[in-house]
Amino acid sequence: MRQNTLSALIFGTAVAVLLSAVPASAQATRTFISGVGNDADPCSRTAPCRTFAGAIVKTFINGEINCLDPGGYGTVNITKSITIDCKHTLGSDLSSGTTGVIVNIPVSANDPTRSVRLRGILINGTGASGAVGTRTGIDGIRILQANSVFVEDSVISDFSQQGIEVAATAGVSLNLDNVVIRNTNVAGVTLATTAGQVVASFNNVRIDGTPLGLSAANRVRANIRNVMLSHNATGIQTSGVDNIVNAESIMVSFATTGVLASAGSTVRISNSTITQNSTGLSASGGSIVSMSGNSVTGNTADGAFTSTVPKN
16 A cells, blocks of 8 residues: 555656646647737637737747738737738738847757748837828838848838838848838838848838838848839939849839949949939949830939940
8 A cells, every 4th residue: 555655656756747748838830810819819710819929929930920811910029930810701900119120040059940930910100299191110020130031012101210121130031022111210120230142132122102102221132123202202212332233124203313433332233224213323332223124304404324235
C-alpha cells in the first residue's frame, strides 16, 4: 500500500512537471479575427480574436492571420514574420493619431525570413482634432527593420505624413501590387535606408493627392510598372544619394513637377506618358533617361530627357 502511494506521488509529480513545461497559451500557425471576436479567446476558427494586435501574439512566427468578416481590427506593431490576409472581406485599420502598421523585425535565428505579407486591408488615418475631422494618423505603414514586406490589394488613405515610409538602417525589399495610396500630407511612398539598399517593386499602383508621390530618398533601387501618379505636387522625386528608379508604363499628370532627379540619381523611363503638369521633366543635377516609347507633351514646360537610349 505504501509502495502504491509512493508510485502515485512520483507519477503525479512527473505529470505536473510536464504540464508546467507547456505554455499556458500555445501559438498557432493560423489564427482568425472577427468583428464579434474577443482577444481573450484563442483566435481559433470558432473562437476568433477581435484585433490584429490580439491575434499576432497568438500566432507563431511566419504564421497567418485571417479575417472572417468585415471589421475594424485596429493598429498593429509587427515584430516577427507574419501574413495578415483580409482579401475576401473588409479588414480595416483606423489609425487616428498614430501609425497604422509598424514593421520592426530584429535579426533572429528563429525568424530567418523576416517577411511580412499584408493583403486586402484598408488603412485609414482619419481622426478628430477638437471639433475638426482631419488626418491625424501619422504613417499608414512604417518599415524600420525587415528583409521583405509585401502589400497587396490594399488602400492607404488620409495620413498626416506618409502612406508608406521605409526608414531603415539596413537593406529591405518593399513590394506593392494592386495598391492605392491617396490623400497624405507629406508623401505617398518614401524610401530610404542608411545602409544596404531599399529594393522596391511596384505593379498596378496609384498614388493621388499628396505633395510628393514617390520619394526615392536614399540608397534606392526601384522598379515601377503600371503606376499612375496624379494630383501630386511632384510625381517622382529623387534626393539623397545613390538612387535608381526604373519606370515602365507610368502616367504622371496634374503635378507641379512630373519627374525630378537630383544629383547622383538616375530615373529611366519607358512606354510612359507625362502630361498636363506645370513642368514635365526636371533633371536637377541627376539623369532622366528615355528608354523608348515615351510621350512628354501638354505640359506648361515639357522639360527634356538628359539622354535617350537608341532602339536596337
